[in-house]
Amino acid sequence: MFKRLAEKGPAIAITVDGRKVTARVGDTVAAALLAAGIDHCRTTPVTGAPRAPYCLMGVCFDCLVTVDGVGSRQGCLIPVREGMKVETQLGRREAGR
Amino acid sequence: MAGEARAGDEFDVAVVGGGLVGIATAWGLSREGCRVVVLDEGDRAVRASRGNFALVWVQSKGLGLAPYAGWTIRSSNAWQGFSDLLKQETGLDVSFQRPGGFHLCLSEKELEARANVLKRLHAQPGIVDYKTEILTRDQVKVMLPDIGPEVVGGSFCELDGHVNSLRLFRTLHTALNARGVTYLPSHRVESITKEGGEFRLTTTQGEVRAAKVALAAGNANMRLAPMVGLDCPMKPERGQIVVTERLRPFLNHPVVTLRQTDEGTVMIGDSKEESVDPSGLTIGVSATEAERAVRQFPLLANVNVVRTWSAIRVMTRDGFPIYDESKTHPGAFTVCCHSGVTLAANHALTIAPMIARGALDAPLVAPFSARRFHVQAAG
Amino acid sequence: MIAAADLASSYELVIIGGGPAGLAAAALAARAGVSTVLFDENPGVGGQIYRAITSTPVADRAVLGQDYWDGAALADEAKASGALIVNGATVWSLDRQRLVGVSVGGKARMIEADRVIIATGSQERPFPIPGWTLPGVMTAGAAQTALKAQGLVVDGRTVMAGSGPLLWLLAAQTLRAGGTIDAILDTTPRRNWLQAMFHLPDFALSPYFAKGLALLREVRAKVPVHRVDTMEAVGNDRVREVVFSGAGGTRRLPVDLLLLHQGVVPNVNLANAAGVAHVWNDRQLCFVPVLDADFGSSVPGIAVAGDGAGIAGGTAAAERGRIAAIAAVRALKPDAVVPDTQAIRQRLQREEMGRAFLDWLNRPADSFRMPEGDTIACRCEEVTAKQVRDTAKMGCEGPNQMKAFLRCGMGPCQGRLCGLTVTELIAAERKTSPDEVGYYRLRPPVKPITLAELASLPISEAERKAVER
Numbered sequence: 001m002f003k004r005l006a007e008k009g010p011a012i013a014i015t016v017d018g019r020k021v022t023a024r025v026g027d028t029v030a031a032a033l034l035a036a037g038i039d040h041c042r043t044t045p046v047t048g049a050p051r052a053p054y055c056l057m058g059v060c061f062d063c064l065v066t067v068d069g070v071g072s073r074q075g076c077l078i079p080v081r082e083g084m085k086v087e088t089q090l091g092r093r094e095a096g097r
Numbered sequence: 098m099a100g101e102a103r104a105g106d107e108f109d110v111a112v113v114g115g116g117l118v119g120i121a122t123a124w125g126l127s128r129e130g131c132r133v134v135v136l137d138e139g140d141r142a143v144r145a146s147r148g149n150f151a152l153v154w155v156q157s158k159g160l161g162l163a164p165y166a167g168w169t170i171r172s173s174n175a176w177q178g179f180s181d182l183l184k185q186e187t188g189l190d191v192s193f194q195r196p197g198g199f200h201l202c203l204s205e206k207e208l209e210a211r212a213n214v215l216k217r218l219h220a221q222p223g224i225v226d227y228k229t230e231i232l233t234r235d236q237v238k239v240m241l242p243d244i245g246p247e248v249v250g251g252s253f254c255e256l257d258g259h260v261n262s263l264r265l266f267r268t269l270h271t272a273l274n275a276r277g278v279t280y281l282p283s284h285r286v287e288s289i290t291k292e293g294g295e296f297r298l299t300t301t302q303g304e305v306r307a308a309k310v311a312l313a314a315g316n317a318n319m320r321l322a323p324m325v326g327l328d329c330p331m332k333p334e335r336g337q338i339v340v341t342e343r344l345r346p347f348l349n350h351p352v353v354t355l356r357q358t359d360e361g362t363v364m365i366g367d368s369k370e371e372s373v374d375p376s377g378l379t380i381g382v383s384a385t386e387a388e389r390a391v392r393q394f395p396l397l398a399n400v401n402v403v404r405t406w407s408a409i410r411v412m413t414r415d416g417f418p419i420y421d422e423s424k425t426h427p428g429a430f431t432v433c434c435h436s437g438v439t440l441a442a443n444h445a446l447t448i449a450p451m452i453a454r455g456a457l458d459a460p461l462v463a464p465f466s467a468r469r470f471h472v473q474a475a476g
Numbered sequence: 477m478i479a480a481a482d483l484a485s486s487y488e489l490v491i492i493g494g495g496p497a498g499l500a501a502a503a504l505a506a507r508a509g510v511s512t513v514l515f516d517e518n519p520g521v522g523g524q525i526y527r528a529i530t531s532t533p534v535a536d537r538a539v540l541g542q543d544y545w546d547g548a549a550l551a552d553e554a555k556a557s558g559a560l561i562v563n564g565a566t567v568w569s570l571d572r573q574r575l576v577g578v579s580v581g582g583k584a585r586m587i588e589a590d591r592v593i594i595a596t597g598s599q600e601r602p603f604p605i606p607g608w609t610l611p612g613v614m615t616a617g618a619a620q621t622a623l624k625a626q627g628l629v630v631d632g633r634t635v636m637a638g639s640g641p642l643l644w645l646l647a648a649q650t651l652r653a654g655g656t657i658d659a660i661l662d663t664t665p666r667r668n669w670l671q672a673m674f675h676l677p678d679f680a681l682s683p684y685f686a687k688g689l690a691l692l693r694e695v696r697a698k699v700p701v702h703r704v705d706t707m708e709a710v711g712n713d714r715v716r717e718v719v720f721s722g723a724g725g726t727r728r729l730p731v732d733l734l735l736l737h738q739g740v741v742p743n744v745n746l747a748n749a750a751g752v753a754h755v756w757n758d759r760q761l762c763f764v765p766v767l768d769a770d771f772g773s774s775v776p777g778i779a780v781a782g783d784g785a786g787i788a789g790g791t792a793a794a795e796r797g798r799i800a801a802i803a804a805v806r807a808l809k810p811d812a813v814v815p816d817t818q819a820i821r822q823r824l825q826r827e828e829m830g831r832a833f834l835d836w837l838n839r840p841a842d843s844f845r846m847p848e849g850d851t852i853a854c855r856c857e858e859v860t861a862k863q864v865r866d867t868a869k870m871g872c873e874g875p876n877q878m879k880a881f882l883r884c885g886m887g888p889c890q891g892r893l894c895g896l897t898v899t900e901l902i903a904a905e906r907k908t909s910p911d912e913v914g915y916y917r918l919r920p921p922v923k924p925i926t927l928a929e930l931a932s933l934p935i936s937e938a939e940r941k942a943v944e945r
């Protein structure tokens with residue numbers, strides 16, 4: 001869906017559901033997922049429908065993911081960090097995560 | 098069709114108030130074959146039915162007025178049947194459950210105070226003996242495995258339950274609509290008179306006439322009741338609630354201040370404040386609720402709060418229901434209480450038929466007449 | 477990085493939002509000696525229009541254009557002014573007493589303010605077509621954000637659809653960045669021209685006229701444009717096709733990415749929760765706050781500047797921010813030297829001149845604002861247009877009762893992507909005006925915070941007593 005204009009800037013290694021993904025400095029979690037061609041980042045807690053980032057500006061909450069074990073984080077507002085563990089969130093969030 | 102006032106319409110009963118008390122009563126009246134109109138305020142009305150905690154709750158009820166315990170148990174027992182009837186009519190499931198509920202204590206002092214309340218409650222003459230036990234921390238933990246280390250124990254009553262109260266609100270409205278009951282929003286009742294054997298209700302959008310009138314306007318009953326020779330002293334109170342995002346099920350029993358809805362959200366309540374300003378919210382109160390919730394269930398610490406709100410409780414002066422019929426204006430009734438979710442089954446299945454017949458059934462509801470305030474005042 | 481604990485317990489001026497309005501306001505107020513803090517939830521300043529202005533990886537200046545780079549001066553000015561600028565700071569509460577609830581790095585604080593300027597800008601208008609929740613369907617603004625902030629350009633089969641200047645700007649920027657666009661589906665109703673023509677003379681004099689024409693020409697030279705009346709995103713797990721119909725009948729195009737946009741509307745959540753009065757603006761088809769000439773709202777001490785005050789664009793936003801800041805400085809420090817508002821107001825007027833034409837021309841069609849059938853109105857709670865319409869028919873008069881009945885507006889986005897749709901659907905069904913119907917009554921937190929953050933806030937004895945029993 002998206003490609004990088006230039007593979008510039010220091011690479012940052014994160015994992016998405018255990019899989020290695022290379023992000024760049026300046027990426028948000030949502031942008032890193034889109035750049036890696038990851039199609040959806042969660043399924044809804046209501047019907048389980050797949051969703052992906054929609055607005056990339058903090059409005060829609062469709063970019064919710066689990067980051068370093070904490071669920072329902074807004075991926076489009078969180079900058080990536082080296083070693084960050086991102087997980088797609090399926091349905092309702094689990095309390096305690 | 099609902100929503101449109103029709104001049105010259107004749108109604109058997111005008112129900113004033115479109116909250117849970119009003120519409121449960123209206124539904125019951127319609128089942129009795131009455132032609133019913135419900136007069137309500139608009140979208141921004143102060144409506145406890147949109148802000149309540151949704152417990153169908155028994156424990157603690159009746160301290161200070163013993164018959165209230167029996168009245169509450171009656172409704173609790175009728176609730177399953179009530180929800181089945183609603184489901185048959187609308188296809189909507191209000192998700193009533195009665196797994197037994199807890200009151201959790203975070204210190205020995207709180208636990209002792211709790212035990213004292215229950216002791217005083219059960220020591221009252223004429224009280225129905227409903228089981229509420231004090232449980233130790235270990236006993237609680239068997240049923241609520243996720244409690245935090247600060248929970249020292251609590252009380253448990255197997256008659257306690259909960260429901261999805263917003264869905265109940267919607268379901269009752271849906272059922273009324275299907276039954277052809279006339280629902281008139283933005284028809285705030287300004288005055289009521291009785292002329293030539295019928296009641297005339299002046300609203301912000303014209304006059305409505307009916308043979309009987311049931312006042313179910315919450316705290317506004319205080320203003321309306323004297324117009325038909327009734328008395329309904331109120332003492333409104335504000336309650337604040339915090340609600341989280343949807344979570345996977347983790348809690349099998351409602352706690353008096355914390356419950357997980359069938360949709361997965363966790364509701365955390367609920368304060369008692371003297372304010373009557375529904376638009377105000379006190380962050381410190383939400384913070385206290387949140388803090389206690391996290392101490393009770395530490396696994397909730399990272400969960401997102403999506404909303405807080407405050408609602409004004411419909412509260413009579415002594416906190417107990419008021420059911421009355423007018424001596425001076427026969428055909429006028431008051432139906433007024435705080436716990437409109439818990440008592441919905443009674444209002445629909447017990448009070449409504451009495452109003453349809455035209456007389457309250459004294460053995461059941463005489464203790465709830467507002468005359469009790471005058472007796473006390475005289476004594 | 478500034479942490480929550482580093483914040484003072486009060487500031488003379490709190491500005492919420494670091495777009496042009498917030499940056500300009502902060503620079504002016506801080507330079508006049510007012511203790512000023514600016515909060516923005518994004519990792520960097522710039523807001524939407526100047527997104528990532530201090531960090532964008534897009535080196536070729538022609539791609540984003542001169543208008544974008546103009547924002548650098550604003551950001552520099554704000555930084556040099558002495559205002560405290562806090563990024564990654566989400567404001568989740570504001571009340572009539574100007575108590576500001578803010579979270580930074582997962583820690584919440586309550587901050588007192590003598591004056592507040594809400595500069596939270598705009599968001600894209602909901603675009604509820606069938607399939608708009610499918611992965612692969614995004615807003616045009618989202619693609620622009622990815623381009624500005626991360627240097628990501630669209631890849632694969634891409635269709636842009638909708639109306640409004642931003643759509644064409646994004647198309648041009650995408651093409652300049654080397655992206656390809658398979659088609660643009662123009663949803664502007666033709667009859668909009670009738671109303672818009674009255675305002676053409678003003679528009680012709682505004683700075684947007686020449687720019688707008690040049691953009692259209694640039695894009696049309698490279699991308700086929702279709703006029704459409706209906707549009708649907710089709711696919712199971714993701715969007716596969718866009719199906720649309722217009723004068724030429726029904727057509728389908730395979731897509732990997734469908735970018736929707738039909739203008740922007742004020743981001744009202746925070747102002748609404750603070751109790752600021754709003755009215756329906758029929759030209760812009762949205763609620764806007766009721767404001768005085770200095771952008772002061774109905775709540776004393778709270779102003780709303782920038783696009784949050786009604787859509788007028790980035791340059792106007794900065795001027796509005798300055799006017800609101802001057803009013804704040806005058807109230808806080810009557811002896812401080814401030815710029816002459818006369819000149820600012822004149823510049824603002826020039827900026828706003830062409831707005832009527834743009835608003836009328838780009839007014840989205842009813843069918844793209846008020847969906848039917850199973851089209852989702854509330855994305856979070858997955859409530860359909862039919863459910864909303866049926867419930868309105870049943871006697872539900874307003875969005876607050878609708879919310880209680882159907883849960884629309886109760887999810888994490890707190891009505892941002894269904895509020896206008898629900899209001900307009902109710903108005904349509906009940907044959908009344910959106911103003912009459914009103915909007916959701918919003919409550920804190922206007923952005924989610926964790927229970928632990930809420931629990932960490934100061935509690936008085938009375939507040940504790942109100943809960944413990």
Ligand SMILES: Cc1cc2nc3c(=O)[nH]c(=O)nc-3n(C[C@H](O)[C@H](O)[C@H](O)COP(=O)(O)OP(=O)(O)OC[C@H]3O[C@@H](n4cnc5c(N)ncnc54)[C@H](O)[C@@H]3O)c2cc1C
Pocket residue numbers: 057058492493494495496497498515516517518522523524525526565566567568595596597598599600616617618620642645740743746781782783784788789790791793922923
């Ligand atoms: C997606 C999008 C793309 C656009 N692209 C362009 C463009 O390329 N060119 C153009 O001319 N116009 C564009 N516009 C219009 C343009 O954004 C506005 O005219 C201009 O940005 C208005 O400035 P502002 O300062 O009022 O608001 P904004 O620039 O929107 O700034 C508001 C800031 O407040 C922050 N904020 C909001 N709520 C909170 C909160 N509760 N706590 C903390 N921070 C908060 C936001 O994150 C944002 O950073 C775009 C609009 C959108 C929605």
Ligand code: FES
Pocket residue numbers: 030052053054055056057058059060061062063064074075076077
């Ligand atoms: S993509 Fe919309 S909130 Fe993140």
